Amino acid sequence: MVSSIVTITLNPAxxxxxxxxxxxxxxxxxxxxxxxxxxxxxxxxxxxxxxFNTPVTATGFIAGLPGRQLxxxxxxxxxxxxxxxxxxxxxxxxxxxxEAAKVTTEINExxxxxxxxxxxxxxxxxxxxxxxxxxxxxxxxxxxxxxESLYREYIDMANEQGVKTILDxxxxxxxxxxxxxxxxxxxxxxxxxxxxxxxxxxxxxxxLAARDLLERSGVKLVVVSMGGNGAIAITQAEGYYAKxxxxxxxxxxxxGDSMVAALAYSLQAGWTVSETIRWATAAGTVTxxxxxxxxxxxAEVQQxxxxxxxxxxxxxxxx
Numbered sequence: 001m002v003s004s005i006v007t008i009t010l011n012p013a014x015x016x017x018x019x020x021x022x023x024x025x026x027x028x029x030x031x032x033x034x035x036x037x038x039x040x041x042x043x044x045x046x047x048x049x050x051x052f053n054t055p056v057t058a059t060g061f062i063a064g065l066p067g068r069q070l071x072x073x074x075x076x077x078x079x080x081x082x083x084x085x086x087x088x089x090x091x092x093x094x095x096x097x098x099e100a101a102k103v104t105t106e107i108n109e110x111x112x113x114x115x116x117x118x119x120x121x122x123x124x125x126x127x128x129x130x131x132x133x134x135x136x137x138x139x140x141x142x143x144x145x146x147x148e149s150l151y152r153e154y155i156d157m158a159n160e161q162g163v164k165t166i167l168d169x170x171x172x173x174x175x176x177x178x179x180x181x182x183x184x185x186x187x188x189x190x191x192x193x194x195x196x197x198x199x200x201x202x203x204x205x206x207x208l209a210a211r212d213l214l215e216r217s218g219v220k221l222v223v224v225s226m227g228g229n230g231a232i233a234i235t236q237a238e239g240y241y242a243k244x245x246x247x248x249x250x251x252x253x254x255x256g257d258s259m260v261a262a263l264a265y266s267l268q269a270g271w272t273v274s275e276t277i278r279w280a281t282a283a284g285t286v287t288x289x290x291x292x293x294x295x296x297x298x299a300e301v302q303q304x305x306x307x308x309x310x311x312x313x314x315x316x317x318x319x
Contacts, residue, residue: 004054004055004056004057004080004132004133004134005046005049005054005055005056005057005133005134005135005136005137005264005265005268006056006057006058006059006126006129006130006133006135006136006137006163007041007042007043007045007046007049007056007057007058007059007136007137007138007139008042008058008059008060008122008126008136008137008138008139008154009040009041009042009043009058009059009060009061009139009140010060010061010114010122010140010141010142010143010146010150011040011060011061011091011111011112011140011141011142011143012038012039012040012042012043012060012061012062012067012070012090012091012140013039013040013066013070013090013091013092013093013108013109013111014036014037014038014039014066014069014070014090014091014092014093015036015037015038015039015092015093015095015253015293016034016035016036016092016093016094016095017034017035017036017037017094017095017096017097017104017251017253017291017293018031018033018034018094018095018096018097019031019032019033019034019097019099019291020032020096020097020098020099021099021100022098022099022100022101023096023098023100023101023103023105029096032099035293036069037073037293038070038073038074039070039093039293040060040140041139041140041168041256041257041260042058042060042137042138042139042140043058043060043070043074044254044257044258044261044293044295045137045139045257045260045261045264046058046074046079046261047074047077047079047261047295048254048257048258048261048262048283048287048295048296049261049264049265050077050078050079051295051296051297051298052261052265052298052301053298054264054265054268055080056079056080057079057080057081057082057129057133058074058079058080058081058082058083059081059082059083059084059122059125059126059129060083060084060122061083061084061085061086061090061112061114061118061122061143062083062084062085062086062090063085063086063087063088063089063090063112064088064089064090065089066089066090066091066092067083067085067086067089067090070090071083082125082129084118084121084122084125086112086114086118088112088113089112090111090112091108091109091110091111091112092109093106093107093108093109094106094107094108095107095251095253095293097250097251097291102248102249102250104251104252104253106253110144111141111143111144112143112144113143113144113145114143114144114145114146115145118145119146119150123153123154123157126154126157127157127161130157130158130161130163131161133158133161133163134163134164134268135163135164135165135166135264135267135268136154136155136158136163136164136165136166137165137166137168137260137261137264138151138154138155138165138166138167138168138169138177138182139166139167139168139169139257139260140168140169141169141173142173148172148173148176149176150173150176151167151169151173151174151176151177151180152176152177152179152180153180155167155177155180155181155182156180159180159181164183164184164267164268165180165182165183165184166182166183166184166185166186166260166263166264166267167182167184167185167186168185168186168187168256168257168260170187170191170194171194174187174191174194174195175195178195178213178217178218178219179217181217181218181219181220182219183219183220183221183267184219184220184221184222184223184263184267185213185217185219185221185222185223186223186224186225186256186259186260186263187213187222187224187225188224188225188226188227188256189206189224189225189226189227192206192209192210192213192224193209195209195213196209196212196213203229203232203241206224206226206232207232207234207239207241207313210222210224210232210234210239211234211239214234214235214236220235220236221233221234221235221273221276222234222235223259223263223276223277223280225255225256225259225280225284227252227255227288228244228249230242230243230244230281231244231259231277231280231281231284232277232313233273233274233276233277233280234313235273238273238274238312238313239273239312239313239314240273240274240277240310240311240312240313241310241311241312241313242277242278242280242281242308242309242310242311243281243308243309243310243311244281244282244284244285244308245285245304245307245308247285247288247289248289249288249289250288250289250290250291251288251290251291251293252288253293254287254290254293254294254295255284255285255287255288256284257287257295258283258284258286258287258295258296259280259281259283259284260280261283262276262279262280262282262283262284262301263276263279263280265279266279266280274310277310278305278308278310279301279305281308282296282301282304282305282307282308283296283301285304285308286300286301286304
């Protein structure tokens with residue numbers, strides 16, 4: 001089997017995106033357009049990787065009719081799906097896009113409950129999938145009933161099998177996960193603030209916080225996404241700031257996941273840190289310019305690479 005990238009999504013969803021002309025809180029809103037897409041961080045990463053013509057296997061939990069619909073959709077997109085089915089119903093998340101304000105409001109359900117037996121089944125499945133993988137992408141919220149240490153267990157298991165890991169989570173799941181020293185983490189600025197326990201008011205603050213996280217966790221690469229303000233990539237030896245090209249934002253849904261997909265693509269290819277952050281920033285920016293839950297394509301990212309400005313970081317100061 002060709003070595004591939006594996007993504008795991010323990011709390012996936014169907015994302016229903018509706019478009020309204022002008023969202024009226026507490027009033028009547030008529031839908032102009034609606035679409036349903038498979039959702040969840042790992043699912044979105046897998047969707048982008050297929051756009052990049054990269055072999056990818058998506059695993060995790062699904063349940064009920066929404067789960068079967070998600071499975072059908074990602075299979076149609078060429079993603080190899082290997083999920084554990086649970087009783088009950090998988091969550092449906094609503095995204096409301098306001099055309100006038102160009103803002104997306106997200107309404108996310110909590111998802112299903114898992115048992116220790118469920119967790120053992122998915123652990124055994126993941127162990128088998130890692131035998132043919134080069135990169136494991138772990139992301140998103142934990143389902144109800146899962147321990148906060150679960151992502152740490154998965155990273156330990158991947159490390160033992162020589163599989164590189166990318167962690168995109170927040171809160172306690174992130175703090176526990178980094179104890180296993182994943183190869184790459186991708187917090188956004190708010191998640192980094194949570195991790196270091198303080199607000200970050202400038203790029204300088206963010207760089208110092210990323211360096212601090214790097215030093216105390218043993219993570220090899222910290223990538224911090226800052227939306228329209230760009231992104232930074234920090235390792236022990238080097239650091240870069242990526243300034244995105246101007247766009248008219250349509251939706252932030254999936255932009256961070258597109259960055260993670262580009263990180264996985266770059267990690268598998270063995271690219272330099274500067275190349276990696278250029279690809280990640282281009283991918284996230286292209287997706288942010290799309291409405292709903294649409295994601296970037298390989299051609300779009302390739303055409304945008306030279307529009308991303310890369311600056312070297314030295315001692316947390318732009319040079």
